[in-house]
Structures are given as C-alpha cells and as structure tokens.
Amino acid sequence: MERLENYISKNFSINFFSIFLPLFIVASVIFLIRMASITAIIELSIFEMLKLYLFMLPELLFYTLPLSFFVGGVVTLIKLSFDSEMVVLFSLGISPYKIYRIFFRVGLLTTFFLLFNSLIMMPHTKQMYKNFISYKKAEAVLNIKATEFGQKFGNWSIFIESIDNKSGQVYYNNIALVYKSGGNERFITADRAKVSNNLGVVELKLNDGTVFSYRMDKISKMKFKEMVINNVTDFNLKPYKDTVEYIEFIIENDKQRAILIRESLLSLFPVLSTIFILIIGIQQLRHGKNWSNILIGAVIGLYYVSVFTFTKKFGLFVYLMIPIWIVFAYLVYYFRVLRRY
Numbered sequence: 001m002e003r004l005e006n007y008i009s010k011n012f013s014i015n016f017f018s019i020f021l022p023l024f025i026v027a028s029v030i031f032l033i034r035m036a037s038i039t040a041i042i043e044l045s046i047f048e049m050l051k052l053y054l055f056m057l058p059e060l061l062f063y064t065l066p067l068s069f070f071v072g073g074v075v076t077l078i079k080l081s082f083d084s085e086m087v088v089l090f091s092l093g094i095s096p097y098k099i100y101r102i103f104f105r106v107g108l109l110t111t112f113f114l115l116f117n118s119l120i121m122m123p124h125t126k127q128m129y130k131n132f133i134s135y136k137k138a139e140a141v142l143n144i145k146a147t148e149f150g151q152k153f154g155n156w157s158i159f160i161e162s163i164d165n166k167s168g169q170v171y172y173n174n175i176a177l178v179y180k181s182g183g184n185e186r187f188i189t190a191d192r193a194k195v196s197n198n199l200g201v202v203e204l205k206l207n208d209g210t211v212f213s214y215r216m217d218k219i220s221k222m223k224f225k226e227m228v229i230n231n232v233t234d235f236n237l238k239p240y241k242d243t244v245e246y247i248e249f250i251i252e253n254d255k256q257r258a259i260l261i262r263e264s265l266l267s268l269f270p271v272l273s274t275i276f277i278l279i280i281g282i283q284q285l286r287h288g289k290n291w292s293n294i295l296i297g298a299v300i301g302l303y304y305v306s307v308f309t310f311t312k313k314f315g316l317f318v319y320l321m322i323p324i325w326i327v328f329a330y331l332v333y334y335f336r337v338l339r340r341y
Contacts, residue, residue: 004089004094004098004102005102008076008080008099008102009102009106011076011079011080012072012073012076012103012106015072015073015075015076015079016068016069016072016073017072018072019067019068019071019072019075020064020065020068020072023064023067023068024060024061024064027060027063027064028053028060031053031056031060032053035049035052035053038052038133044136048136051132052129052132054125055125055126055128055129055132056125056129057125058117058121058122058125059122059125059126061117062114062117062118062122062263062266062267065110065113065114065270066110066114066266066267066269066270066273067300069106069107069110069270069273070269070270070273070276070277070296070299070300071296073103073106073107073274073277073281074276074277074280074281074292074296075281076281077099077277077278077280077281077282078280078281078283078292080281081281081282081283086282096278096282096337096338099278100274100275100278103274103277103278104271104274106270107270107271107273107274108270108271110270110271111267111268111269111270111271114266114267114270115264115267117267118260118263118264118266118267119260119263119264122263145160145163146160146161146162146163146172147159147160147161147162153177153195153202153204153229154229154230155179155181156177156178156179156229157177157178157179158175158176158177159175159176159177160172160173160174160175160176160193161173161174161175162174169194170194170195171192171193171194172192172193172194172195173191173192174189174190174191175188175189175190175191175192175193175206175209176188176189177189177229184213184214184215185213185214185215186211186212186213186214187211187212187213187214188206188209188210188211188212188227189209189210190206190207190208190209190210190227191207191208191209192206192207192208193205193206193207202230203228203229203230204228204229204230205226205227205228206224206226206227206228206229207225207226208224208225209223209224209227210222210223210224211223211224211227257315258311258312258315261311261315261316261318261319262307262308262311265307265311265318265319265321265322266304266307268322269303269304272303272322272325272326272329273299273303275329275330275333276299276329276332278333278337279295279329279332279333279336279337280292280295280296280299282337303325306321307321
C-alpha cells in the first residue's frame with residue numbers, strides 16, 4: 001500500500017505542477033494587466049509593484065490551487081487507466097476506496113489551506129492592498145511639481161511657480177488655484193503654501209493670498225492671511241481590522257457575509273470533488289470515447305456556478321448544497337465505479 005501511495009503521489013505531483021504553473025502564470029499576467037491600469041493614475045516602482053503582487057498572492061492561490069488539484073488528480077488516473085495500470089491494480093485486489101483515500105488526504109490538506117487563506121490571509125492582504133493604493137494616491141497629491149500645468153488637488157486645478165525645501169518641509173511659492181462648477185468659478189492666488197497629511201486628510205495650507213469669486217454677473221474679492229483647503233477624495237485610509245474585528249464586521253454586513261459563505265464553499269471544493277476524480281479518471285479508454293475534458297469542465301462549472309448563484313439567493317441555506325452534492329457524487333460513483341470494480 002505504501003508503494004502504491006508513493007507511486008500515485010509521484011505521478012500526481014508531476015501532473016499537478018504541470019497544470020498549476022500555467023494557471024498561476026496566466027492569473028499573474030491578468031493581475032499585471034490590472035496593475036498597468038493603476039500605474040496610469042499613480043507612479044509605482046518595481047519594488048512597489050512586487051509588494052502589490054504579494055498582496056494579491058493569496059487570492060491567486062485561492063483560485064488556482066483547487067482547480068489544479070482536481071484536474072491533476074483526474075489526469076493522473078486517466079494516464080493510469082490508459083496504460084492499463086489501473087486494471088492491474090484492481091486485479092491485485094486494490095479497491096477504489098484505497099485510491100480514494102490517497103487523494104482525499106491531499107484534498108483535505110488543500111481545503112484546510114484554502115480555508116486559512118480565505119478566512120485569515122485574504123482579508124488582511126485585501127486591506128493592505130486598498131490602503132496602499134490610497135496611500136500612493138495621496139502621495140501623488142503631495143508630489144506637486146513646479147511650472148507644470150494640468151495638475152489637480154482634489155477638484156482644484158493648481159499651478160505653482162517654484163518650490164523651496166527647508167529642513168525637510170516643502171514650501172510652494174506663488175500658487176494659483178482654479179475651481180469651476182456650473183456658473184460659479186473661484187480663483188485663488190497665494191504667496192506661499194505647503195501640503196501636509198493630517199490623519200488621512202491631505203491639507204493645502206495657503207498664506208497671504210486673495211480669493212476671487214465669479215457668480216452670475218457678480219465678482220467678489222477677499223484677502224486672507226491663512227486658508228486651508230482639504231482634499232479627502234484621494235486618501236481614504238481605512239482602519240486595519242484584525243481577525244476578530246473582521247469576523248464581527250462580516251456578521252454585521254450582508255454583502256461581506258455572502259462573500260465569506262461563497263469563499264468557504266469554494267474552499268471545500270477539493271475535498272468534495274475528490275470522489276469525482278475517481279468517477280472521471282477510472283475509465284476503459286480502449287472500449288469507449290474519452291469524455292474526460294468535457295466531464296472535468298462539467299463538474300467544475302456545475303459546482304462553481306451553483307456556489308455563485310445560490311449564495312446570492314439563499315444565504316446560509318446554501319450550505320445544504322454540501323450534503324446534496326455528496327449524495328449526488330456517491331450515486332454516480334456507485335453506478336460508474338463500484339459496480340464495475
């Protein structure tokens with residue numbers, strides 16, 4: 001039995017990685033394309049792009065691991081069936097249940113990892129991803145350059161003549177800001193200004209300036225010694241939630257609760273699909289057509305579509321899908337595998 005387990009495990013490892021690596025690379029490329037759209041708004045270094053990639057790594061593993069496990073397991077048994085090795089195993093008294101136990105242990109470990117990943121790792125990395133993007137947007141606001149047109153500070157168009165850097169503090173000289181909404185227009189000039197981050201709110205502090213307001217046919221003028229313009233649109237740093245706070249947040253939020261239910265069911269796919277590995281993989285290929293690709297797609301499609309569809313409609317009652325799936329799988333397994341072998 002130990003030799004059988006080592007033999008099947010070795011073949012499974014080869015097939016698993018041959019499927020996992022291309023899937024993972026494709027998923028990574030999709031993420032890099034998504035990152036390219038972010039760089040149109042904010043500037044990222046190679047190190048920062050690597051940091052964003054690491055934030056998305058748990059999500060990439062969450063969607064590629066279960067599919068790689070299932071497809072790799074089916075391909076392993078199909079190759080054994082095609083080489084008539086499966087017939088030899090059954091002739092030696094090896095029951096399908098013993099083969100099932102080998103894949104079930106791997107599927108169980110994969111499910112535990114996916115549950116840990118979806119309940120602990122992904123919530124934290126998603127928070128870090130969103131806060132990092134918000135921080136970089138705020139940093140882009142703070143990096144206003146001199147003598148460049150088209151720069152924005154919130155809803156204001158801004159132009160500065162020169163920049164002074166004294167003792168680590170950046171000061172802007174001769175600033176002009178324009179804001180237009182409908183028939184109202186405001187124009188501000190100031191001798192000096194500085195940008196600061198006050199608890200997540202980016203502030204532009206102006207000194208010694210004038211405000212011109214145009215409204216309908218009326219023009220007004222006002223001088224000031226100091227003025228503060230807040231920009232809360234670019235920097236929305238959310239408080240970090242630990243695991244307990246995240247669970248409490250999920251309980252109170254219907255949308256997040258639905259996501260948790262969906263991800264927990266998707267995490268169970270490896271252990272619930274193990275029996276289908278035998279159903280599809282154990283075949284008499286010399287006496288019939290190979291429908292394995294269609295059957296693999298049908299099982300994955302049926303499970304994932306059911307989870308995504310029923311989670312929205314039935315909430316917690318979607319967990320009834322688990323016993324229904326198990327009964328359905330066993331009936332197919334009984335008529336297709338047990339009765340023959």
